[in-house]
Amino acid sequence: MTDAMIGLIALPLAGALATLLLPRSATAVAIGTGLATTVAAGLLLSGVATQGALHYEIGGWSAGLGIALRADGLSALLLMMTALVALAASVYASAYFNTASERARFWPLWLLLWTALNALLLSGDLFNLYVTLELLGLSAVALASLSGRRAAVAAALRYLLVGLLGSMMFLAGVSLLYAGYGTLDLAALSHMVAPGPSAWTALALMTTGLLLKTALFPLHFWLPPAHASAPAPVSAVLSALVVKAAFYLVLRLWLDVFATVVTPAAANLLGLLGAGAVLWGSWHALQAERLKLLAAYSTVAQLGYLFLFFPLLLALPSGPARDLAAGGLVMLALTHGFAKAGLFLAIGVIQQRCGHDTIRQLDGTAQRLPATTFAIALAGVALIGLPPSGAFLGKWQLLAGAVEAGQWLWLVVTAVGSLLAAAYIFKVLGHAFGHRPYPNQPVTVAREEWPALLLAGMAALVLGLSGAPMWKLLELGI
Amino acid sequence: MNWDAWLPVLVVASSLLPGLVIFFLSEGSHRLRTALNLAGAILKLVLVGILIWGVFHEHVYESRWTLAPGLELVLHADTLSVLFVTLSTVLWLVTTVYAIGYLEKAPHRSRFFGFFSLCVSATVGLALAGNLFTFVIFFELLTLVTYPLVAHRGTPEAVRGARIYLAYTLGGGMLLLIGTVWLHVLAGPTAFVEGGILSSLPAAYHPQLKIIFLLLIMGLGVKAALVPLHGWLPQAMVAPAPVSALLHAVAVVKAGAFGIVRVVYDVYGVNFTDQLGLLTGLGIAAAITIVYGSVMALFQDNLKKRLAYSTVSQVSYIALGTAILGPIGTIGGIVHLVHQGIMKITLFFTAGNYAETLGIHKISEMNGVGRRMPATTLAFSIAALGMIGVPPVAGFVSKWYLGLGALEAGMAAWVMPVLITSSVLNAAYFLPVLYRAWFREPGPAWPAEHIPAARFETSAALLWPPVITATLALAAGLFAAAPYSPLEWATLIAHREYGL
Amino acid sequence: MNTMGLLVFDGLLLFSIVGLAWASLATTDVRRGVILFMAFGLLLAVAWGRLLAPDVALAEAAIGAGLSGALLLAAVHRQPRPLSPGATHDSLYRSAAAVSMVVRWVVTLLSAALAGTLAWGLLHAFSSTPQDMLPRAIAENLAASGVSNPVTAVLLNFRAYDTLLELAVLLTSVLGIFSLGPATPGYQPAGPIFDGLVRWLVPVLILMAGYLLWVGAHAPGGAFQAGATLAAAGVVLRLAGRARIGLPEGFALRIVMTAGVSVFLLVGLTLLLLGRPFLGYPPAWAGALILLIETAAMLSIAATLLLAFLGGQPESTGVKAAANRQREEISRC
């Protein structure tokens, strides 16, 4: 099973090299690599489910001297989501990019991004995390600017600079921790870290750096232009996975490594920023005139929900109520990953088939693509948090946690945010009901439409209806 | 899982699966779509027949599926759910036939029938929900799948009406969700149990329970169109007639009313609700709605709008019955769930017939329509008289029990005037319509005659459904004492609720 | 030097470093800023030497000050002429140019607060006895690492995985640069004097790279310093306006670019297949494997840094056509 961990890193990396060296068969190599990586993620997930948390010491050096890879329920689930989303987006990308030279430029960077995501989720070492963050950031920026258009390049540049600032803050925190505790191993640190100036400062620096990368309000300003101007498969992965990777690290730090250091007041601050993100992001999504911008602002809002959980997790005593809240958080994150990726892919189909993504002009155009419209609807259900999506269960736990902890503010924010989400999703869907001819085949362009549909279906149906095993798996995690 | 566990799932699936298949059918495959629709509807009827027999003989039909720790999707058949399931199933069959005729050449039929089937699946799921969590899920699903039906025509008014509908119902859904979560935190999983489950909670919780009750009733009240949460209902009239028929008789409005019944009887327990002092408030809200709806109906010239306000008024009889402590009032409220459904669906079918056949949308255009469309107008008249409460139509039975229940519960002082006022108003807005239709001379031409009179006054698929439902409305009144009649079944429910 | 003298030296050095950092950022003339930044980097290299970090000093001088500076200078050189004197070049950030005094002060205070907090945390961390478990563990295992320079041991054995990913970062960067368009055209051919200089400078740089690579096993040096030196040879050729700067083309170029990651990964996976941990070298082979990886890494690093300096894929006969096509596609979509 531990070999699956190496596979998750080595396979996409080797795939990146292969697609670079063999540009003619890059698509086939990339899809093959994607399938193999997904199998590795599946093996790891089943390994964690049966054997509990796994770890692997690279080079055979004990953790601390060397670097250890670690996988528990949380990381295994996120790795699985990464694999499924990236695989679906890969299939879509194979149809999205028309020319051989576009594909030749895309695939190596794409697989490097995938490598970075897997490496980040598996890493058990602070400095190694910094390197994976940089690999992730650079590959994401390179992909975001792929179209070469002015708006995309400008947004990518800003994305890069913000990301670098974030990385530097993270690294400053790492230095501080190394100065204080003499190790970079996360597991060792979680036993050693004690409240005090150096731990507080390190946590503050690392959190700030990561919040920049995960685009928590008000540090979100770079996200909408970058996500809205990237090619559709890239936007999907940026919104669904890349920001979530930084979020995952915040979660790890707060609930695991720094569990003894964090204070309810600090968590309340995160919660307040999250609330700001929910309201601000949803409001701007509602004002957006283009679909991609709507989706990007929705990402800002959806990340906000994840931060509403922090004050609850700190307020609730450890026990079933807290475990459920933590599970709800993960469920919400997973659902958003699938839903947002599906949404961006669907938008990509519309943009390519109809030549635009202006919401006002969608009347009838979405009609010609019923499967894609349906994918948007399913993704929308998940973004609003309606049943039977996984997000419904996630929000249920969020509300339950808020009631349990007596923190009513989060309850109000969640309610308002969900209604705003309904408003912006149905603003789009309202345009889909026009009196235009309806094609005879529900699915018109299979390779482009199925990935979005499957991802959205995953978010809206599968996670909600058969996500019960997830909770069991998470008991091994946080 | 054995047969007993599968039956509730099958009842839901018998419309869900055909619905999903229909989405993928091309517009042209008319026969296959019709066959699937009817096969699903008939299969469901058979399954429900088994369910009725079994529940009467105290069989337990229950399916469970865990979604998350402590959150179970439970489908459970008890007497109350069977009543609602039966109503939905029968009226779905009739409405399907009607819709096939109504939409004969309209575009997007696969989409329409797909969502139509999903709508019934959600209603049936909501009826069979075994706990509040499951109820909320189907309640929200119902909102989702009815939105495309309301917006179906795609005109700006339709999209606008649908948006208003959505804003109200999702807002209500959010209140319901918050109430449910809160209750879940206080009391754990809230299964629907006859007599309620909350009375055992410590008294310290009572203030919270009152707020939760308010949240739940407000959430449900949006769908049940309790004043002042009724604003969406007249707007949603833009939907095609079969949709309006289903929305007003079974699906949406009734889901809200059914939910109120569930919360009062099977979550809080009617005695505990009364003990918390919440019953009177509910009754007053219902009474205001009854009178308000009737008054508003008086001023509508648009037939469907008048019927819509009539729905606002009539559905609150159910809430009123719930608020009357004692088995007789309960019977009145619950039996009205069925009676109002049958009568109101008849009215909407006939209104649709007038519009489809002769282009009549307004009451002022109905002069002499009884001569051109006698069967339709007869059906309309029976249902309208039933709404007023004229014996022997079903509506009389409901009002009789409500009045009797109020007397027994000592609430007659304010319930009786409400009932009388409402009946007078009902008469005031229905009788002139009947007079026009039967006794006025028709004008020189109908507004827009789409379907010429041939063997029947309109196409057969449009004619038979209202005739059948009108007959049912008459039969429910005439044979109220027969076994398995709605009244008898409501009596059974009331006895089980009060533990008699 | 006595302690007092050292303290004075430290004070002067640090004062100059902070001064240069401040000056390089305070000027509005970008070219000036970059040159000051390069000087800042050179002083940093001195500081690293002072703190007994010669490996880092070498890398800082070659990469941090040298190549970064060269990249920045090239970028300044390519910048479009300002429309009017004093106008900022970047309309994208023009709004930022007009930031009010309030914002300026807020940011300054924020930065100061950051420095204060960081210092506070650090002083607390230093006040406890230094944690020496890790240096001790490294010393104990150095013999098994295949090299005697502890920094190289950490980079290529104990934390080899970091270095693998770091090479992937380099590769990603150059792929990103490639996707943004072809290299800029070369400079004018150099005059005879500079040309003469180039003639002997380039071989020296190449020899030095080889030496640094070899010596890295037991003394300061290694693949990165060597790669940067090799790249410097290419930069010199480029500045001299030579058409050929030692970079291969097409497939061969891609092989060189990926060599570092490829060899690293191949070694790691082969060991895995042989039943050892991923990247777990057998002690007897460790020295040879590290040298192999370092050689490949040096070539990749040199090629990557040089390509970054060129700012894209070099235009040769075959590549030129492809680049033009690529350009057309970009403008089309």
Add this chain to the structure above:
Amino acid sequence: MLTTQILYALTGCMIVALGLRGALLHASVLQRIVAINVMGAGVFMLLIAVAYRGPGLPPDPVPHALVLTGIVVAVSATALALALVRRLHAEQEDD
């Protein structure tokens, strides 16, 4: 506590702050990139100071290795950023 260590570490903090301020305030994107590099150098200085054990004592090699990696990562990022700037300017000239 070593005076040298503290001296260099505090200077590192100052450089970090200078870099951050420049990165946030500068109008020119090239200078922002320089500022981020300055900030990085400040962080590296912290790490090298942490590694220092005093005159004549072998320093901790781990931070040295980390800084070496960091320098290469920083130059990669700088190169990509400059390529983006170049592309942006090319687009601007096309306009």
